[in-house]
Amino acid sequence: MQLIAGIESELSARSIALTIQLVDELQLEAELELYRRWASERRVDGVFIVDLRVEDPRLDELVRLGLPAVVLAGSRGRHPLPTVWQNEADAVAGAVRYLAALGHRRIVRVGGAEGFVQTKNRTEAYLRTAGELGLAGTVVTTDFMAETGAHVTRQLLSDRQPPTAFIYESDILAVAGLGVAHEMGLHIPRDLSIIACDDSPFCQVVHPPISAITRDIPGLGAEACKRLLELIEHGQSADLELPHGHLTPRGTTGRAPAHLTSQPGARLRC
């Protein structure tokens, strides 16, 4: 909704309507069919593309159809369409480094679904940064559903050597993870640290409030909208990189449990 609000902040002054079509994320063919119909009936003047796939047939099809399109993404990507993007890799790398600086060595990333560029970018940034820090990276993928996030958190926290920190793909996954931690009697952040890659009001009002990567989503929507209008009016538009998100530390990040940060010889628990 923040993205829609950002787009409409630009459109409303010009009396242009935004049509929103929800498509099943697994049915790309139906989405392609929609673009073909929109293009042939001239029902829409241009489209925003979000949730980019690693192999995304929409990009070539939009170019073929000549339907003006702007991509909103977390990286530039190798495709011909104008893109408004915020470097997500840098934000994720910053979160991993922050947790490592707090003494965490077992940091698990609970990601979204494979096949999405966002998930891929964030996973690569996480693994690269963990590698640089000499940490073994662990990535669990989910279908973005809260229930799945709760389930994998429960499983991982039941391990003999449970993680001391989680980085969740979204706000709802992080809230689910915090719920499981409470359910299992853990004290946050003494026993476990949690970071959400997407912020929301929910992250801010649970207790403790969840440390999250904060980005200017309305700004992303507004800039993408300006680019699309430019593309429609002048036939071309340029890419734009917006400032990347940064970690807003709240109540779910703290130093790793002391017995886990000391040297191997001193690992006895008191």
Added chain:
Amino acid sequence: MQLIAGIESELSARSIALTIQLVDELQLEAELELYRRWASERRVDGVFIVDLRVEDPRLDELVRLGLPAVVLAGSRGRHPLPTVWQNEADAVAGAVRYLAALGHRRIVRVGGAEGFVQTKNRTEAYLRTAGELGLAGTVVTTDFMAETGAHVTRQLLSDRQPPTAFIYESDILAVAGLGVAHEMGLHIPRDLSIIACDDSPFCQVVHPPISAITRDIPGLGAEACKRLLELIEHGQSADLELPHGHLTPRGTTGRAPAHLTSQPGARLRC
């Protein structure tokens, strides 16, 4: 989003596009202007009206413009437009009775903003039911913002005689209330019960999961859509009452603290 998904489940089979215009809830005049433009330019075939106000100038204006419109609401209301509705008063009354049966005597309703029909309906149902049960009803209104919900909860729980139960207008207000309860060291539901009038995945994954009034929102969207298509095609449509929501008890509702449910003579706390 559940509502949009419900509407689009009906539209997509007929290749009809849904245009969504976010309007500032305080700027009704801008919304009226939009309808006038849409009607004169024949840019849309019909509209859905949500978030009905107690005094709502949109209804008469839509009738005047002859723009087909269907109202989605929690009560039938006295206006000429076809309405698809779920009786919210019954659901709220049920929640109050359930809390009373658990021994609660100090049940506070944290509602939405005055001026909205939904807030008015729910407040009336709450006060009427509390009256029938011999309870003093307390209603606090908010601007629907999470921060406000947290603030009023903090204030009320700091009272010398704090409430033993809260009924919140929305999922985000309830999550905020639960956050404050945890922040203040209360055990839920031993010390405090919480009910949300709107359910969401967030209610289900916090700990303990929040007891909430569950309604079929996609079904409401789909039925409203059928009615609007009927109205556009045949010039008329009938009202439809859908089954009302019901309380789904989860982990935030329990018996009132024992020392508060006994008779006046036995009120000494052990």
